[in-house]
Amino acid sequence: MLYALKIASRYLTASKAQTALLVVGVAVGVFLFIFMSALIGGLAEFIMSRTAGDMSHVTIEAQAEDPGQIATFPGLVLLAHDASSDAAELREALNLMPLIEVMPEVLAVSPQITGAGLLRRGTRVAQVSVVGLEPGRESAILNLAGYMVEGDAQLRSGVILLGRALALELGLELGQSVVLQSQDGIDATLTVTGLYQIGQGGPDRRMAYVSLSTARTLFAMPQGVSRIEIKLHDLYAADAVAPRIEALTGLPAESWTVNGAQLLEALNAQAQTGYFLKTFAMITIVIGVASALLLSTYRRRPEIGIMRAMGASRLFVVGVFVTQGALIGVMGGLLGAGVGYLALLPFPPRDAFRSGTLPMDITQGAYGLAITLTVIGAILASILPARSAARVDPVTAIGQ
Amino acid sequence: MSLLTVTNLVKTFGSGDTETRVLRGLDLTLEKGQMAALLGPSGSGKSTLLTILGTLMHPTSGGHDMLGVDLTTASDAALTTFRNLHIGFVFQFHNLLPDFTALENVVFPAAIREGRETAAARSRGADLLTRMGLAERIDFPSANLSGGQKQRVAVARALMNAPELVLADEPTGNLDRASALQVMELIGQINREEGTTFLISTHDEKIAATCARQIVVGDGVVSG
Ligand SMILES: Nc1ncnc2c1ncn2[C@@H]1O[C@H](COP(=O)(O)OP(=O)(O)OP(=O)(O)O)[C@@H](O)[C@H]1O
Ligand SMILES: [Mg+2]
Numbered sequence: 001m002l003y004a005l006k007i008a009s010r011y012l013t014a015s016k017a018q019t020a021l022l023v024v025g026v027a028v029g030v031f032l033f034i035f036m037s038a039l040i041g042g043l044a045e046f047i048m049s050r051t052a053g054d055m056s057h058v059t060i061e062a063q064a065e066d067p068g069q070i071a072t073f074p075g076l077v078l079l080a081h082d083a084s085s086d087a088a089e090l091r092e093a094l095n096l097m098p099l100i101e102v103m104p105e106v107l108a109v110s111p112q113i114t115g116a117g118l119l120r121r122g123t124r125v126a127q128v129s130v131v132g133l134e135p136g137r138e139s140a141i142l143n144l145a146g147y148m149v150e151g152d153a154q155l156r157s158g159v160i161l162l163g164r165a166l167a168l169e170l171g172l173e174l175g176q177s178v179v180l181q182s183q184d185g186i187d188a189t190l191t192v193t194g195l196y197q198i199g200q201g202g203p204d205r206r207m208a209y210v211s212l213s214t215a216r217t218l219f220a221m222p223q224g225v226s227r228i229e230i231k232l233h234d235l236y237a238a239d240a241v242a243p244r245i246e247a248l249t250g251l252p253a254e255s256w257t258v259n260g261a262q263l264l265e266a267l268n269a270q271a272q273t274g275y276f277l278k279t280f281a282m283i284t285i286v287i288g289v290a291s292a293l294l295l296s297t298y299r300r301r302p303e304i305g306i307m308r309a310m311g312a313s314r315l316f317v318v319g320v321f322v323t324q325g326a327l328i329g330v331m332g333g334l335l336g337a338g339v340g341y342l343a344l345l346p347f348p349p350r351d352a353f354r355s356g357t358l359p360m361d362i363t364q365g366a367y368g369l370a371i372t373l374t375v376i377g378a379i380l381a382s383i384l385p386a387r388s389a390a391r392v393d394p395v396t397a398i399g400q
Numbered sequence: 401m402s403l404l405t406v407t408n409l410v411k412t413f414g415s416g417d418t419e420t421r422v423l424r425g426l427d428l429t430l431e432k433g434q435m436a437a438l439l440g441p442s443g444s445g446k447s448t449l450l451t452i453l454g455t456l457m458h459p460t461s462g463g464h465d466m467l468g469v470d471l472t473t474a475s476d477a478a479l480t481t482f483r484n485l486h487i488g489f490v491f492q493f494h495n496l497l498p499d500f501t502a503l504e505n506v507v508f509p510a511a512i513r514e515g516r517e518t519a520a521a522r523s524r525g526a527d528l529l530t531r532m533g534l535a536e537r538i539d540f541p542s543a544n545l546s547g548g549q550k551q552r553v554a555v556a557r558a559l560m561n562a563p564e565l566v567l568a569d570e571p572t573g574n575l576d577r578a579s580a581l582q583v584m585e586l587i588g589q590i591n592r593e594e595g596t597t598f599l600i601s602t603h604d605e606k607i608a609a610t611c612a613r614q615i616v617v618g619d620g621v622v623s624g
Contacts (some may be wrong), residue, residue: 003511014499303497309456310509310557311484315476394456398491399447 004319011296012324019328022292027339028334029285030374032280034340034365037090040274042347044267048235051263054142054198056110056229057238060251062089071300084293089113096249100230105241107233108140111225113215114337119162119208120179126322128166128208130182132215141229144196144209150174151194157212160190163204164197180208182218190214282373283333286381289325293385297321297392304389305397321389325382326375333371340365403432403564403597404453409462410613411448420569422448423459430599432564435591437608438601440617446601449617450567454487455479467564479486484512487598488558490568495554498543502529502553505542511561528556532586546577555583559590568600572607584610 012019043335093111101109118125138153138161139145145153149164151174160180162172172178177191190210198204216222230245230253232238238255245253255263299306304317347360411423420447430436430570432474451457452464464471467486471479488509496505503525508523529538532552537545542553551571558566568587572580584600584607591598600611608614616623 002516006517010499033621248430302493306491306497307508307512308480309454309483309489310512311480311561312512313480316512395451398493 001319001323004316005323007320008323008327011300011320012327017294020290022288022328023335025288026285026328026374026378027336029281029288030333030336030370031340031343032281033370033373034337034367035360036274036277036281037366037370038340038344038347038360038362038364039358040270041366042359042361043140044271044376045361045364046359047263047267055256055260057142057235057256058230058242058245058253059230059256060090060093060228060230060245060249060253061251062224062226080334089221089226090228090251091224093225093228093251094223095207096251097228099248100228100245103241103245105232105234105237106230108137108231109199110134110137110140110229110231111210111212112227112229113214113219114226115398116183117208117218118179118181119166119170121172124170126166126170127206128180129206130180130208130210130215130218132210132212132218134212138209139328141231142198142203144194147196147198148152148194149197151192153194153196153210157211157213158188158190159193159211159214160376161194161196161209162192165204166206166208167192167195167204180218184218184220186218186220188214188218282377285329285374286377289378289381290384291327292328293321293325293382294388296324300389301392301397304392305394308392308394309398317390317392318383318386321386322379322382325378325386327376329375330371332378333374336374337365337367337371340370341367401432402429403434404466405429405463406453406459406465407463409449409452409464410460411445411452411457412460421463422620423452425462425615426621428598428615428622430565432593433595433597434613435588435598435611436600436613436615437611438599438604438615438617439605439608440623442603444617445446445620446617447569450569450599450601453565454489454567455483460615480544484509485561486563486565488561488563488566490551490554490558490566490571492570492573496542496545496550496557498541500542501539502534502542502545502549503538506557506560508557513561518569525560528559529553531590532556533582548583551575551579552586555587555590559594559596562594563596565597565599570596570601570603572602572604577606579612580604580607 097109097111100106111134115130117128117130119128133155133156138155143163153161155161160178167173170178172192174192174195177189179189181187196204210218212225232241235256239257242253242255248283307317341362344360344362344365347358347362349362404537406426406428407584409423409426410421413420413422426449438450439617440446452459452520459472462472469482471482474482497508503522506525506528507517507521510524511517514521526538532555534549534552534556537549542550545553551574558568572583575583585598587598602608
């Protein structure tokens with residue numbers, strides 16, 4: 001078949017303009033494919049990093065009703081004070097944590113104590129959700145450190161991290177102190193050592209992060225925790241891992257997909273759109289190659305007849321045309337992938353996406369896949385023309 | 401010794417009203433090393449006979465033996481290989497692959513046989529082209545050759561695999577008298593030196609006269 005390769009490449013170089021046009025056509029399809037892969041991949045990454053990436057993939061939560069919120073007045077909240085509700089805690093959780101941590105799917109584990117509280121600064125009051133995090137694990141789930149705009153994310157006893165928006169509302173600055181009163185009526189005076197800006201209204205205005213030990217005091221929870229958040233290497237494994245964690249620990253573990261169905265759907269829809277467009281890029285390539293080669297087999301009928309008369313087998317003729325398809329696929333694939341890569345270079349890297357630009361991810365261009373699919377597509381596209389070439393009857397072809 | 405025999409060869413095209421009976425029980429034997437001209441009026445079936453002898457078309461009925469092989473029952477793949485090894489062709493038109501050089505065209509049958517262009521084949525091809533008076537044109541693109549040069553390249557190619565039989569359908573039909581006689585002279589030389597059997601169809605009595613045997617087709621049979 002080495003000889004078929006020679007004939008095939010000669011046919012392609014013999015009509016250079018036509019071949020160049022065909023290769024460029026294929027390259028455009030490949031470029032589209034890569035561009036779509038980078039865009040869809042980048043978008044998914046972007047959405048993930050903004051939402052799903054910052055959330056717990058599997059959560060173990062103490063089974064108890066939320067401290068019922070009776071009524072909210074501007075700046076003041078009345079909370080149901082019920083002794084049974086603040087007892088909702090996972091007493092054995094800390095002992096079970098090492099079991100979870102050694103699971104190969106698990107990336108990070110964060111034990112937390114959560115509750116409601118009121119921040120008071122002079123006459124200004126704000127209602128907040130308080131999260132007590134273990135020092136050293138501040139950024140295990142939500143990348144707090146990455147969102148800090150002032151100070152740092154290191155928690156220790158007696159400090160509090162707030163959203164910059166909330167701090168502004170309360171007229172608080174870095175280094176100043178604020179009183180936090182928990183739902184259990186316990187007060188603590190804490191120093192603001194970090195201000196973050198996550199960019200969504202909620203966490204910036206309604207969250208307050210303290211150390212686990214501070215939270216213990218505030219919520220009168222000397223031993224257990226109220227929640228364990230678990231981050232996995234692959235967030236799509238959550239549905240499979242959650243029941244295993246439950247079995248392992250005997251604690252109720254819930255996958256993010258239970259409450260994150262909408263996000264999952266959006267991501268899936270996006271991926272579907274991507275597949276759809278990529279499939280069309282491939283179909284375009286296949287049709288283009290097939291029609292060009294079909295024309296070529298028609299034009300070369302007399303030559304095919306001569307080759308057959310000289311003892312070239314049908315398989316050889318098929319080889320000549322399939323090889324042409326493969327060569328066009330390789331050249332178009334490489335060209336499209338090369339141009340695609342160059343076109344994606346100016347876009348910012350994935351961890352520096354800025355709002356207002358397309359979140360293209362150059363690493364998700366799927367170059368190898370694009371080239372492989374193109375070569376396979378071009379080969380498939382050449383089968384029909386190759387078969388018609390192999391069926392050329394030498395007698396009528398030479399008689400033309 | 402006979403090289404090939406056809407017996408009671410019948411070839412019918414079409415059916416019903418449009419049925420054309422071209423060969424009607426034709427018998428023919430070609431001896432090894434024979435140089436034969438195939439004559440007959442236009443439409444008498446010369447090309448049809450050559451095509452059948454070249455295994456490019458099946459007869460409607462009749463026997464076809466060459467080198468002791470019954471070619472009427474052979475498979476398409478077997479016939480393809482048989483052609484490659486034992487039969488050379490020279491056609492009137494569309495003889496060469498236009499995107500290849502003279503040498504590449506000549507080497508083609510050997511490359512098909514070997515799966516690649518070998519150095520030995522290239523050197524034999526160059527020798528054949530030199531014998532055809534084309535030493536200067538060995539690496540010339542075949543599309544740029546003159547009509548007579550193209551036919552000589554085609555003769556060289558027909559000889560490449562040293563076949564026992566060369567079938568030529570009006571090989572000089574396109575050429576002026578001088579070029580035609582030059583091609584016939586070269587064919588005659590190969591025939592004498594290598595003992596290759598030639599069957600050459602022609603309308604030209606002068607060309608036919610250069611051949612040792614004249615076979616005339618008429619009314620679907622050999623008439624003289
Ligand atoms: N494929 C075909 N279908 C129908 N009829 C055919 C076909 N091929 C040849 N014929 C008919 O068979 C007859 C013989 O044709 P052929 O080409 O063999 O004649 P020829 O002796 O070579 O003529 P010429 O000297 O003009 O080349 C003609 O009448 C032709 O019309
Ligand atoms: Mg004829």
